[in-house]
Amino acid sequence: MPCFCTVPADVANARFSRAFMVAPPPPPQLLLAAAIPALDPDSRLDMRIDAGFNPTVLPNLDFAGGALAQIGMTLNLAAGSFALDNLPQLEFEMQQAAASIQTILWPRFRDLLDLKIQPLINFAVIARLLLDLEALGIDPFLVTASPPAPTINSFDLKLPLPKLKMAQLLAKLPNLLALNTILDIPPLGDPTSVAALKNRLDGLAQLTPPSLFIPIPVLMKLALVLESLATIHQTFADGVSPTTLDRIRMMMRVWSTFPIPIPLQALALKAKLDLLPPLEDIKLGESVAGTMSSAFAASTFSPPKLAIAPFLNVVMALYGSMQIAVDMEPFDVCSICNCN
Numbered sequence: 001m002p003c004f005c006t007v008p009a010d011v012a013n014a015r016f017s018r019a020f021m022v023a024p025p026p027p028p029q030l031l032l033a034a035a036i037p038a039l040d041p042d043s044r045l046d047m048r049i050d051a052g053f054n055p056t057v058l059p060n061l062d063f064a065g066g067a068l069a070q071i072g073m074t075l076n077l078a079a080g081s082f083a084l085d086n087l088p089q090l091e092f093e094m095q096q097a098a099a100s101i102q103t104i105l106w107p108r109f110r111d112l113l114d115l116k117i118q119p120l121i122n123f124a125v126i127a128r129l130l131l132d133l134e135a136l137g138i139d140p141f142l143v144t145a146s147p148p149a150p151t152i153n154s155f156d157l158k159l160p161l162p163k164l165k166m167a168q169l170l171a172k173l174p175n176l177l178a179l180n181t182i183l184d185i186p187p188l189g190d191p192t193s194v195a196a197l198k199n200r201l202d203g204l205a206q207l208t209p210p211s212l213f214i215p216i217p218v219l220m221k222l223a224l225v226l227e228s229l230a231t232i233h234q235t236f237a238d239g240v241s242p243t244t245l246d247r248i249r250m251m252m253r254v255w256s257t258f259p260i261p262i263p264l265q266a267l268a269l270k271a272k273l274d275l276l277p278p279l280e281d282i283k284l285g286e287s288v289a290g291t292m293s294s295a296f297a298a299s300t301f302s303p304p305k306l307a308i309a310p311f312l313n314v315v316m317a318l319y320g321s322m323q324i325a326v327d328m329e330p331f332d333v334c335s336i337c338n339c340n
Contacts, residue, residue: 024249026126027256028264029146034132035270039262040150045276046159052279053286055166068303069172071201075182076175078312081319085184087203094308097315098210105318106214112225113218124228126248127235141251149261155269159276170285171277177288189291194301205304209311219314226321 038045075084083089133140138147159167180187185196212219236244 024252025122026129027252028267029258029260030129030133030140030252030255031267032149032261032264033138033140033147033255034129034136035266036147036149036261037136038270038273039152039266041152042150044158045273045279046157048279049167049276049282050159050163053167053170053282055163069169069175071303071306071309072175072179073172074306074309074312076178077316079178079182081316082312084182084204085200087207090204091207094207094311094315095210098212098311101219101315101318102213105322109222109226112229113222115225117221117225120225120228124231126252127232130235131231140255141247143255146255146258146261149266152262152266152269155263155265157269157272164276167282168277170289171281173285173288173292174281176292187291189294194296198301198303201303201306204306204308207306207308209308212311216310216314220317223314223317223321226318230321 037043041047078084082093130140136147157164176188179185179197180193183197183200185200186193188194188197
């Protein structure tokens with residue numbers, strides 16, 4: 001389970017600059033340059049999804065209206081950190097995590113929430129753009145013109161809405177594959193699996209999350225801040241020094257003088273493409289659907305609401321963002337580490 005005490009407070013606090021000077025949002029030319037590969041008609045994800053599967057030959061996918069897939073996603077994230085198949089141990093671990101958050105993590109990092117969020121987001125977006133461009137072999141500080149852009153005849157998503165919804169549902173189904181291991185039940189294609197799954201989820205539904213004096217939305221914001229800071233520090237070795245800020249501003253001024261290579265509607269299309277699931281997940285979801293359909297065909301199973309799900313989600317969000325942000329080793333159990 002996660003424990004948030006394995007890095008000294010002075011190291012944690014020194015990792016990030018608290019002072020973020022105002023930076024303008026990136027110019028559209030810079031955004032378009034990073035978007036161009038995804039917009040190429042020969043490799044556009046919406047077109048590959050449209051051609052990649054035929055929803056008319058799929059089995060029934062109404063596995064509890066999609067709620068089960070969402071539960072599967074939450075449990076997959078928490079598996080390995082929490083004993084989901086042992087309720088007394090799970091309760092203990094959640095209490096440990098809550099205590100760690102309130103007594104160890106919060107005092108060390110709460111000041112980060114004083115950062116102005118919009119300048120921070122601007123910097124994180126710029127940092128991510130620079131990483132994306134470098135991955136394409138483009139040094140944004142050295143270019144003298146926008147990279148060539150493909151011809152785009154339409155800026156509409158080439159995926160009918162019913163097929164889009166089916167693809168999104170299919171892409172969530174692979175999260176169910178591991179439930180037999182996570183919850184110690186038969187594989188979900190087994191005739192006895194539905195009853196075993198119901199029994200396990202009903203048990204989880206009886207649990208109450210630990211009380212936190214910090215609201216969960218505030219902790220999720222902290223996780224976002226940590227993730228944004230990690231992206232910035234991954235891109236800029238010196239953090240955000242005045243010298244770095246001057247280079248960023250100069251680079252963006254140069255890019256803003258370039259001709260815009262394709263209409264700005266391309267950015268809206270790129271945003272839609274970014275929300276599409278990978279085709280590989282959809283194809284795997286097809287396989288999962290075929291395996292599960294017979295077991296669920298005669299079932300009226302409806303998964304219960306898990307009151308602990310928001311708590312597990314915020315703990316794992318903090319866990320992931322802190323590992324990236326402060327380069328921490330895997331967390332340990334509070335009761336057997338040096339925080340006591």
